[in-house]
Amino acid sequence: MLIFLARRLFQAVLVMLAVAFIAFALFNYVGDPIDSMVGQDTSLADRQQLRQELGLNDSFVVQFARFVGHAARGEFGLSYQQQRPVAQIILERMPATLELSFVSAALALALGVPMGIYTGLHRGSWLSQGLLGLSLVGVSLPTFLIGILLILVFSVDLKWLPSFGRGSVVHFGWWTSGLVTRDGWRAIIMPSVTLALFQMTLIMRLVRAEMIEVLRTDYIKFARARGLTNRAINFGHALKNTLVPVITVAGLQLGSIIAFAIITETVFQWPGMGLMFIQAVSSVDIPVMAAYLMLVGFFFVIINLVVDLLYHVIDPRLRIDREQVGIG
């Protein structure tokens, strides 16, 4: 177990270094950083001096090491566009994205798993067929189109829900939350549904496929032969064994929710990191892009790591194999 943990940690560090390298390359080789800092009429000598002061004449390795050091402390310099520290901008934007992501993930799990169980148990029923058909439509409808349709129906026609923004937020230290005001809840409904829909269909299809697979196995047949109730078989035996892949996929999907939040945030003008990233891409604000990249890379690595470990904790087969290998 320890060896496994060490190996995974090592891999995680390698991935982070690779991401850092891309971010670093962005910084240093896309355009001249000096040009983006000083005005047109700065003399060459001044530029040289600034270059020296900023350490841009140092060797590649030294510069990269310095970049990683700064990044680890969350320092990414000033945004070209806003002339403020990038870390500050990101901290302001992070709560909005994280709240949206977690509400969506909760929604996707709370609806996706029961729907998956139902369609897996009642394969022939018209409700299952309908849900499956809908899920295919859900996969094919682009996220932004769902958002636009929701705005059209609930904001423009019915005027029930706000079409943009977070509503009123409450400050808790540096964290701002929209989940404690009525206004904030009204604002989060449409974005979170938009974001959750794709993940929900994915989880539903996965749970369904796993249920069907498990229900075919011998130990379920044996449980039926023993005369256990359907309830005990379906939930006690079958569902338990479908949850391993579900947890893996759901965990990994948390990462892609953060990525897809970029689209949802643009549609609903949600003031999160995704919107910030899109604005940075359109205005070539490299420090913001690099910082976002590093942060999202970090989230992904952490999520992957946790999912791998969870997998290990949940599935006893993996554990025994590893331990035997470890002893032998």
Next chain:
Amino acid sequence: MSSTLVCGSIASRWALADLASSAGAQRWHLALHRVFDSDLWWSFRRSPVTVGAAVISLVMVAAALLAGWIAPHDPFDPASLNLLDATNPPAWLPGGSWRFPLGTDDQGRDILSAILYGSRLSLGIGFAAVLLAMALGVTLGLIAGWRGGLVDTIIMRIADVKLSFPAILIALLIDGVARAMVPHDAQTEIASLVVIAAIVLSSWVQYARTVRASAMVERDKEYIQAARMIGVRPVRIVVGHLLPNAIGPVLVVATINLALAILTEATLSFLGVGLPPTQPSLGTLIRNGNDYLLSGDWWISIFPGVALAVLILSINLLGDWLRDALNPKLR
């Protein structure tokens, strides 16, 4: 490159069939017979949803290809635009006219014509991206699967890292970097190339993994050993023997990825980092119309959106069917 070689090998099989029949007139008959008598065609005919999806896809592709002839207006000709025609509703609503069946946008452009030209662009980029990604992925997958060892490890580790990030994020990043490197005035010209590159680099991994898996299975089979034994050059074994036997699953991945590529392009364009308003794809049209949604002019964004959704849905249905039809376990 690889796809032409596959065609070549299929053509040579047909050539053998020709020898057997030896009559030139019977050649096409035989080829048609092979198609219509196959398991694939049978399972196709039996699924009305698939037939419907195929018909819709074909109609949309044809309409996109013929946009120049069948579109009622030329949306890119400024001389034909009249601001008096701006934001006309669709023909069946009060104030609409049959001159613009699906209404007009803020500049008086006909929505129907814009959709036709836009889907041509979306489909073109989708096909180009899928073909290039397939070429790149299949090549890397074959190399990894055939050579094994260090090369395999390196390629597959890159693939692992890439897979742990969603494709849309990677596409956005590549797009952003390209924007930063290319001078501003040249950006609109190469926008479609940048989008294609972004999609290719974010989607090659699936092909590589699929081909690698098949290649590793096939590598140790007798016919490959036999080919080695009689001294066929490795490149020829890989391209001539291994590839045709590993290509089946790739076609399924390619169909599903065509829908994904079109979706990625539309998403990038919708986010404002894809195709510029001067060469609008379906995504750009939706983005443009999104600004007028709140003022009640819903048709500007909804009709291109419906076209996009129908296109993606029918390609997805085809891909689903192809996956099941080629899976012997489900027969």
